[in-house]
Each structure stands twice: as C-alpha cells, then as structure tokens.
Amino acid sequence: MFSAHNNHFHINLLPSFGLKLIKFSYFFIALFLLSCGDTKTEKTTENKKAAEQIEDTVATDISTKTILCFGDSITAGYGLDDTDDAYPAVLQEKIDSLGLEYTVINSGVSGETTAGGKSRIDWVIKQNMDIFLLELGANDGLRGVALSETRANLQAIIDIVREKSPETTIVLAGMELPPNMGQDYTKGFRQLYADLAEKNNLAFIPFILKDVGGVAALNQSDGIHPTVEGHKIVANTVWETLRPLLKS
Structure with missing residues (x-):
C-alpha cells in the first residue's frame, strides 16, 4: 500500500514491501490502460457535455462570478453515479453555504492530456471567467510524455488565458x-x-490528490478515481487555496 503524505507518495516500509510494490505497479498499469482506453467517440461526447454545461451555466448565471475547473477525469468525476458528487460541485456547495455569488463550472474531460487541453482552451476561453482552475497532466505523466512537452502545453494554456482574459485569476493544481x-x-x-x-x-x-491518492478506501473499485468521500477531500484541498481568492 502506498500513501500520500506531505504532498509526496511514499511506500510504507513493511515486511510485505515487495508484494505491495507489485500491487502498486499493477495499480498504475491499470490506470495507464484506462487513461489510454478512451475512444474518440467517448472523448467527443465528453467534450460536448462539457461545452453544453458551460453554455447552460453561463446563460443562467450571468449575474454571478465564474470559477471554471478545466481538467481531466479527476475534475469530470469519472465513475461517480452523479457528477454532482465531483469536487467542483462540492466547491459549489461550500460557496453557496457562505452566500458567495460564484458559479462553479465543471469543464473536465476524462482521459484529457495537456495537449488535449491546449487544443480546446481557445473555445473555453470565450466564456467570461473570474477564476480558472487548471488541473491537467496526470495522463501525460502516466504515458511517459516528455516533461518538456507537458510543461510547454501547460504554459501555452496559461499564456492563452492571460492573453485573452487578463483579469482572470489562474489556479494551478x-x-x-x-x-x-x-x-x-x-x-x-x-x-x-x-x-x-x-x-x-x-x-x-501542490498536489490535488493529497490524502486521497493511493488510499484504497477513498478510491473506486478501479483503485484510480476518487469515491464520493474522496472527492470531498479533494474539494477541501482545493478550497484551502481557492477560498482566499473569493470576494464577498
């Protein structure tokens, strides 16, 4: 078993280290296969749903400020029965409880890479955004994409947001x-x-899956994606950075 502590993955040094390390490797092999297994049709559907949600939210909540969560399956809430249990929706609950006028938009696409995010940011940035939460890169890392490429793609996304929406506050996960x-x-x-x-x-x-990554009880049966409880912890982690940015 591995755990997240102080924003780093650690292998517990127990007598069963070898067996646990093997399980650990299988865990991420499964994650790699799953992340690569998204078909073109599934990605198109995910993108369409994300687009429709942004359009609907912007159309109905133009009087509020907007927080757009731009990410992969973690943001999308992959595997949950109800995407209202994903961390962006939990953030919305926290915001509503404080009477703050912000609308959280979930623009997560399962299987998304930084290259995929870069290709769709031009469309997304057409919407007014007060806060842009950028959560991408896990699929790059699990596929062994060159670090220089991942860095360049993330920087390109940041540059586009800065250029076309200079008043938007960017949060990097x-x-x-x-x-x-x-x-x-x-x-x-x-x-x-x-x-x-x-x-x-x-x-x-620093690490959006802090206290969740590698914790079996907080991940779904695939051992990869957070459960409802896991997403609550993810939301709390995001909230620590997000809350000071919100204006009453």
Whole structure:
C-alpha cells in the first residue's frame, strides 16, 4: 500500500514491501490502460457535455462570478453515479453555504492530456471567467510524455488565458506520479508544476490528490478515481487555496 503524505507518495516500509510494490505497479498499469482506453467517440461526447454545461451555466448565471475547473477525469468525476458528487460541485456547495455569488463550472474531460487541453482552451476561453482552475497532466505523466512537452502545453494554456482574459485569476493544481515511473521523471514531473506556478505567479495547489491518492478506501473499485468521500477531500484541498481568492 502506498500513501500520500506531505504532498509526496511514499511506500510504507513493511515486511510485505515487495508484494505491495507489485500491487502498486499493477495499480498504475491499470490506470495507464484506462487513461489510454478512451475512444474518440467517448472523448467527443465528453467534450460536448462539457461545452453544453458551460453554455447552460453561463446563460443562467450571468449575474454571478465564474470559477471554471478545466481538467481531466479527476475534475469530470469519472465513475461517480452523479457528477454532482465531483469536487467542483462540492466547491459549489461550500460557496453557496457562505452566500458567495460564484458559479462553479465543471469543464473536465476524462482521459484529457495537456495537449488535449491546449487544443480546446481557445473555445473555453470565450466564456467570461473570474477564476480558472487548471488541473491537467496526470495522463501525460502516466504515458511517459516528455516533461518538456507537458510543461510547454501547460504554459501555452496559461499564456492563452492571460492573453485573452487578463483579469482572470489562474489556479494551478499540481499532480504527482508513483515511484515506479522512475525517480528522475517523477521528481521532474512534480517540480514542473512548482516551477510554472512560481514563474507565472499563480495560486498553487501542490498536489490535488493529497490524502486521497493511493488510499484504497477513498478510491473506486478501479483503485484510480476518487469515491464520493474522496472527492470531498479533494474539494477541501482545493478550497484551502481557492477560498482566499473569493470576494464577498
């Protein structure tokens, strides 16, 4: 079993280390296969749903400020019976409970890579956004995409948002990879988020799956995607960074 502690994955040094490490490797092989298994039709459907949700929300809530969560299956709420249980919806509940006039839009697409996000950001940015939460990169890392490419794609997304919506506050959500991806790669992957946040002076969430990644009870049967309870913890992690940015 592995756990997330202090924003890093760690293998517990127990006598069953070998067996657990093997299970750990199978876990991420399954994740890799699942992330690659999205068909073109499924991705098209996901994109269409995300587009329709943005259009509907913007049309009905033009009097409120907007928080757009732009990400992959973590943001989309993959595997949940109701996407209202995904962390963006939990954030909306927190906002509503405080009487703040913000509408959270879920623009997550399962299987999305940073390249995919870069290809659709031009359309998304046409909407008015007060806060843009960027949560992408996990699928890049699990596919072994060159760190320079992932970094360049994320920077391109940030640049487009800055250019076309200069008043929008950008929040960057970091991701981490398991040790079996290689020490140099995992370290570099983690660091690229911190570097981008510092370079662009962004609000930063070091690890969006803190206290959830690798915890069996907080992930679905695939061992990959957060459960309803897992998404509540993800929302709490995001909230720590998001709350100070919200205006009464």
